[in-house]
Amino acid sequence: MFKWFKRLLWLLLLLLSVGIAAVAAFYFHLEKDLPDVSMLRDTTWETPLRVYSADGVLMSEFGDVKRIPLQLEQIPLQMKQAFLAIEDSRFYEHPGIDLIGIARAGVVWAVSGRMQQGASTITQQVARNFFLSREKTLLRKIKEVFLAWRIERELSKGEILELYLNKIPLGYRSYGVGAAAQVYYGKTVDQLTLGETAVIAGLPKAPSMLNPIRSPQRALARRNLVLARMLQLGMIKDNEYQKAVAEPIITHYHGTDVGLDAPYLAEMVRKFMLDKYGEESYSKGYQVYTTLSSTQQQAAQSAVFKGLLDYDIRHGYRGVEKHLWSKGEAWNSEQITNYLNDLPSYEPFEPAIVTAVNNKEVTVVVKGGLDATIPWDGLKWARPFISDERQGAAPRKAADILQVGDQIWVWQDENSDELRLAQIPDANAAFVALNPKNGAIQALVGGFSFDISKFNRVDQARRQVGSNIKPFIYSSALANGFTLASIINDAPITQWDGGTSGWSPKNSPPEYDGPIPLREALARSKNVVTVRLLRSVGIDNVLSHLHLFGFPDSSLQRNESISLGTAEFTPLELVSGYAAFANGGFKVTPYFIDHIEDATGNLIYEATPSIACAGCGKLAEAGLDKPDAYKDELGDWHSQCPIDPVTQQNQAPRIISTANAFLITEALHSAIYGGADRGLGGWMGTGWRAAKELKRGDLAGKTGTTNEAKDAWFSGFTPNIVATAWVGFDDHRRALGRSIAGNEFGASAAQPIWIEYMKVALHGIPDRKLNQPDDIVTMHVNNYSGLAMAGSSPGGREEFFEKGSEPSATGQQESVLFDNGDIKNTPQQTPSTPTSTADPTSPRGAAGPDDIF
Numbered sequence: 127m128f129k130w131f132k133r134l135l136w137l138l139l140l141l142l143s144v145g146i147a148a149v150a151a152f153y154f155h156l157e158k159d160l161p162d163v164s165m166l167r168d169t170t171w172e173t174p175l176r177v178y179s180a181d182g183v184l185m186s187e188f189g190d191v192k193r194i195p196l197q198l199e200q201i202p203l204q205m206k207q208a209f210l211a212i213e214d215s216r217f218y219e220h221p222g223i224d225l226i227g228i229a230r231a232g233v234v235w236a237v238s239g240r241m242q243q244g245a246s247t248i249t250q251q252v253a254r255n256f257f258l259s260r261e262k263t264l265l266r267k268i269k270e271v272f273l274a275w276r277i278e279r280e281l282s283k284g285e286i287l288e289l290y291l292n293k294i295p296l297g298y299r300s301y302g303v304g305a306a307a308q309v310y311y312g313k314t315v316d317q318l319t320l321g322e323t324a325v326i327a328g329l330p331k332a333p334s335m336l337n338p339i340r341s342p343q344r345a346l347a348r349r350n351l352v353l354a355r356m357l358q359l360g361m362i363k364d365n366e367y368q369k370a371v372a373e374p375i376i377t378h379y380h381g382t383d384v385g386l387d388a389p390y391l392a393e394m395v396r397k398f399m400l401d402k403y404g405e406e407s408y409s410k411g412y413q414v415y416t417t418l419s420s421t422q423q424q425a426a427q428s429a430v431f432k433g434l435l436d437y438d439i440r441h442g443y444r445g446v447e448k449h450l451w452s453k454g455e456a457w458n459s460e461q462i463t464n465y466l467n468d469l470p471s472y473e474p475f476e477p478a479i480v481t482a483v484n485n486k487e488v489t490v491v492v493k494g495g496l497d498a499t500i501p502w503d504g505l506k507w508a509r510p511f512i513s514d515e516r517q518g519a520a521p522r523k524a525a526d527i528l529q530v531g532d533q534i535w536v537w538q539d540e541n542s543d544e545l546r547l548a549q550i551p552d553a554n555a556a557f558v559a560l561n562p563k564n565g566a567i568q569a570l571v572g573g574f575s576f577d578i579s580k581f582n583r584v585d586q587a588r589r590q591v592g593s594n595i596k597p598f599i600y601s602s603a604l605a606n607g608f609t610l611a612s613i614i615n616d617a618p619i620t621q622w623d624g625g626t627s628g629w630s631p632k633n634s635p636p637e638y639d640g641p642i643p644l645r646e647a648l649a650r651s652k653n654v655v656t657v658r659l660l661r662s663v664g665i666d667n668v669l670s671h672l673h674l675f676g677f678p679d680s681s682l683q684r685n686e687s688i689s690l691g692t693a694e695f696t697p698l699e700l701v702s703g704y705a706a707f708a709n710g711g712f713k714v715t716p717y718f719i720d721h722i723e724d725a726t727g728n729l730i731y732e733a734t735p736s737i738a739c740a741g742c743g744k745l746a747e748a749g750l751d752k753p754d755a756y757k758d759e760l761g762d763w764h765s766q767c768p769i770d771p772v773t774q775q776n777q778a779p780r781i782i783s784t785a786n787a788f789l790i791t792e793a794l795h796s797a798i799y800g801g802a803d804r805g806l807g808g809w810m811g812t813g814w815r816a817a818k819e820l821k822r823g824d825l826a827g828k829t830g831t832t833n834e835a836k837d838a839w840f841s842g843f844t845p846n847i848v849a850t851a852w853v854g855f856d857d858h859r860r861a862l863g864r865s866i867a868g869n870e871f872g873a874s875a876a877q878p879i880w881i882e883y884m885k886v887a888l889h890g891i892p893d894r895k896l897n898q899p900d901d902i903v904t905m906h907v908n909n910y911s912g913l914a915m916a917g918s919s920p921g922g923r924e925e926f927f928e929k930g931s932e933p934s935a936t937g938q939q940e941s942v943l944f945d946n947g948d949i950k951n952t953p954q955q956t957p958s959t960p961t962s963t964a965d966p967t968s969p970r971g972a973a974g975p976d977d978i979f
Contacts, residue, residue: 166256166281166289171195172301173411173725177395179386180720183420186392187382188399189408194304198288202316204362205303206287208327211355214248218283222249222274248290249274251330255293296326297333298379310338312380320366321373324352342375349375386420387427387473390572390582391718398719402731411725416718417566417733425886426557426569431474433853433879434551434574440865442511442518444549446532450479456530459491465533466493472535472575475548480532488524490545492536500536504546514863550574554856556583556697557879559849559887562705564735564778565714568847569883581856585698588681589854592691592872593651593812594700594830594839597707599689600648601782601790602671603659604928610645610789611912611925611933614655631657631690634831643912645804645925649796649811651829653690660689674781675703676713691832700841701850705738707794707826708843710899711787712738712778736778784899785928791896792926794826794842805923806909812873816842819881824893827880829872835862838875845894847887851879901929 174189198206210217246254253273277286296306306326307315318326325338328348338345350371357367395414399407450465451457457465462479469477471493478498482489486502508527510518521527527547528534535548551574559569572582581587603612616639619631633653647655660668668689669682681693695703698716705714714736722731796804797811812829827842836858841850853875854862862870898904906915907925914933915922927933 166252166277167285169256169289170725171292171411172409174409175396175399175407175412175414177392177414177416179388179416179418179420179423181420182415183385184383185386185388185416185418186384186395188396190299191409192298192300192305192309192382193292193302194308195292195302196288196304196315198284198291200315201288201291201303202318202323204320205315205318205323205327206291207356207359207361208323208352209248209291209330211359211361212327212352213251213330215355215359217248217287220247222247222278223271246270247274249277249286252286252290252293253277255295256289294330295333296329297337298339308383309380310377312383319370319373320353320362321349321370324349324356324370325375325377328352338375338377339379342377346375386418386423388416388418388423388570389576390584391416391418391423391567391570393576393580393582394570394585394718399722412730413723413725413727415720415722417561417568417720418570418718419568422559422569422883422887425883426559426571429851429879429882430555430557430571430574432882433851433875434553434555435548436878437553437853437862437865437870437875438549438551439507440867441514441863442865443508443527443547444511444552446528446534447477448533449529449531450533451531453530456481459495462491463495466491469493469533470577472550472577474537475535475550476537478534478536480528480530480534483524483528483530485523485525488528490534490536492545498536498545500545500547503542504539504544508547509866514861516864517866550578552855552860553853553862554579554583555854555876555879556587556852557849557883558584558697558701559847559883560701560705560714560716561846562708562714562738562843562848563846564737565702565705565716566720566735567716567718568887569849570718579856583697583852585696587852587856588694588696589837589852590692590832591695591700592830592832592837592839593653594828594841594850594872595688595691595693596648596651596656597790597794597828598672598675598677598703599656599659599668600644600793601707601786602663602668603644604786604789605671605782606663606667607931608644608659608662609912609925609927609931610643610793611907611927612644613641613910613912614644614647614652614658616640616642616647616652616655619654619657631686641910643806643909645793645796646801646806646809648790648793648828649800650809651797651812656689657686660686674713675706677703691830697850697852700839701848704841704843704850705848706781707787707790708845708848709738709778709787710740710784711780711782712736712740713781714738714778734776736776738778740784783901783928785901788896788899788902789926789928791826791843794828795896797828798825798842799823804925813840813842813877815873815877816881816884820884820888822888822893824895825884827877829877831872835870836860838862838870838872840872840877840880842880842884844888844891845896846891847884849880849883849887851876851883853879898926902926903929903932905932907933 171193172191173193173195174187174191176184177186177188178184250270253270281289292302292304294303295301296303298309300306300309303315303326306329307313307318310326311318311322313322325345325348328345328351329336331348335341336344336348353362353367353370356362357364362370395416396407399412399414403410403412462481466477466479471477476493478490478492480488480490488500488505490498490500492498502524505524505527506521509520512518535550536545537548538544539546554573555571556573557569557571558567560567570584572584573579616633618638631653638654642652642655644655665684665686665688669684672682673679677693677695677699681695682688683692702714702716706712717733717735719731720733721729724730796806798813798817800811800814801807801809813827816825816827824844825842826844827840830839830841831837837852837854839850839852841848843849862875864870867874904924904926906917906919906922907913908915908922910921912933
């Protein structure tokens with residue numbers, strides 16, 4: 127008996143030796159085809175492209191893979207224990223392959239006939255997830271075992287576990303526990319409860335079948351199994367177990383935790399990254415820091431929303447989205463909830479269904495199952511919309527507006543916390559703000575909703591600019607011999623050149639004041655004066671001047687109507703032009719990316735914008751080799767002017783003189799503050815609402831409205847910020863029309879958006895008086911003739927002039943620009959008497975509604 131036992135033992139040893147030799151031989155045969163596991167030490171995680179504001183607020187995320195890489199010490203102990211309990215309880219004891227686990231799984235399979243326990247260790251899963259496919263073949267399994275053994279030789283247990291917890295797929299395109307915590311619960315891993323942690327730990331076996339969103343009952347059973355294993359292994363106490371298994375499964379899909387709504391600019395970033403880095407932009411973990419200010423961007427979003435909402439309210443209610451049931455066939459709460467959950471939300475608008483109509487209020491169910499009431503204050507605006515020009519009578523009770531079963535839109539007023547009836551605006555808007563010193567975009571809104579329309583109206587929509595072009599025409603006039611004191615005849619034009627035969631430009635309103643100063647003409651947006659200036663300067667000279675501001679040739683028609691804004695620019699092109707007035711005459715190029723970092727935080731791109739720096743120009747002119755001598759004059763020149771004082775590298779090109787920019791800004795200042803601010807009488811400029819609302823003294827700006835009010839504009843600036851607002855319909859055939867408040871113009875439709883934004887952007891920033899350049903002088907001039915006057919005689923004012931252009935004597939002849947563009951002289955001693963078609967009983971120059979041509 128012993129003899130046979132001995133032979134059997136030798137046979138088993140022989141078979142074991144042969145088996146080991148076979149395994150060794152097979153290993154050395156496969157070794158050359160096995161990947162180098164040492165590369166795991168330098169793992170680069172596939173992470174999405176993330177876009178941030180300048181102050182570090184997340185704006186957007188692009189990429190198919192959701193991953194938030196974590197270091198092992200950032201992952202809570204219970205999270206690590208939960209995965210070990212259900213996936214590999216002997217992780218710290220085996221060398222990568224758990225022979226005991228394999229044997230146990232084999233016994234269970236032999237007894238039950240089913241593979242109920244997995245035998246793969248966490249190390250094997252790391253090998254599979256990083257180097258192998260998921261195909262179920264013997265060869266793949268053998269490679270997995272060999273790789274696991276090599277990984278254990280190369281890495282520590284902590285390094286392996288960290289790789290696993292960051293790599294494991296957990297459903298809904300989330301990879302790793304950091305992303306899963308965000309996707310399923312909207313939390314970070316350290317904020318999860320024990321029950322939530324166990325749900326995530328139960329996912330690796332079958333993420334699609336066990337996730338709590340799609341299969342809450344399966345997720346519940348799997349979670350409880352994880353908790354039972356943790357209790358069995360002594361990882362948690364009984365009271366912790368009892369509390370965790372009692373937790374209900376409450377979860378829903380959580381998108382990226384975006385802190386700033388700036389989808390139009392985020393899309394501009396995505397296109398930039400795709401052009402520069404290709405498809406890898408979406409997976410290499412690039413972090414893009416834009417130039418946007420989160421505070422200013424939020425202000426711009428709110429301003430555009432308010433501006434469009436106010437326009438809609440003025441023009442009436444176009445009716446409900448849909449009527450869902452007839453009388454006596456009311457839906458139950460489940461039907462209402464399910465219907466609303468399938469509808470989109472357009473923040474801050476939410477879909478709702480009317481369930482009761484009372485005299486002065488309605489009851490609604492809002493998406494998400496909230497029962498709420500819309501009071502009369504939130505309903506009474508909804509007089510019927512008849513057309514863009516007409517509205518019906520004001521409603522007297524809620525039933526005049528809505529009935530039970532109507533699907534509507536609602537929003538919550540932040541000021542009153544009351545729910546209000548709303549509608550998706552038909553009109554649209556665009557807004558963009560720049561730092562005029564370097565072109566950095568501070569805020570950008572390309573439309574009412576990116577979800578509804580991804581068309582970016584800031585840089586893609588070319589629209590007629592109306593009177594927003596006038597400051598550039600007047601700049602051309604100043605560059606060709608005119609001054610702010612030049613007198614131009616504001617009277618109907620009765621002569622036309624051959625190219626515009628039959629064209630008769632008119633003021634809006636059609637009121638004419640006879641000879642007036644150029645400053646007043648621009649501030650009050652006198653159309654006929656602008657045409658006369660164009661004729662006097664010459665259209666070729668004007669077009670050449672417009673080219674300096676970067677306006678595209680294709681948008682500059684060679685006819686007189688360009689003086690009144692028939693040219694088509696994008697809001698971004700227009701605001702860039704206005705920046706030259708704000709920064710002292712330099713052309714800056716808008717940019718929106720400050721810098722880019724790779725996944726490890728290394729800087730891989732940094733913007734180098736051209737900078738408008740008049741002080742650095744002074745250094746260059748004064749003596750490039752001795753900049754220190756001018757520190758007292760210029761202050762800390764190096765910090766104020768980050769431009770090499772010798773090479774002038776990154777200095778923005780000068781396109782107009784400092785004097786020209788200053789004088790146009792002065793005239794646009796009068797467009798805000800009126801004639802009394804400069805001793806020109808009691809008239810108001812077209813932008814007077816800004817002075818009333820913002821209550822500060824450093825504003826300059828210009829309204830703009832195109833023919834038939836199809837486009838409304840306002841562009842304005844302070845020394846530190848320049849911004850443009852546009853309102854109109856995407857359908858070029860529709861005009862902004864007329865409401866119960868009157869005709870729509872740039873001052874009523876676009877300027878309120880600019881004002882609301884500036885309330886935030888200028889908060890805490892003191893008034894900054896425009897510095898008078900060295901080449902500007904002041905002189906007391908006659909208001910009617912524009913000629914010099916002695917002292918402070920009545921009928922005169924202090925006016926600014928570029929050196930060399932100021933009147934030289936008080937006895938010269940007055941020059942007036944008349945109908946045909948000729949200059950005619952009249953004696954200064956006989957003041958010009960305005961000729962006007964306005965009401966003679968009203969003060970000269972009472973502001974009309976706006977500056978339509």
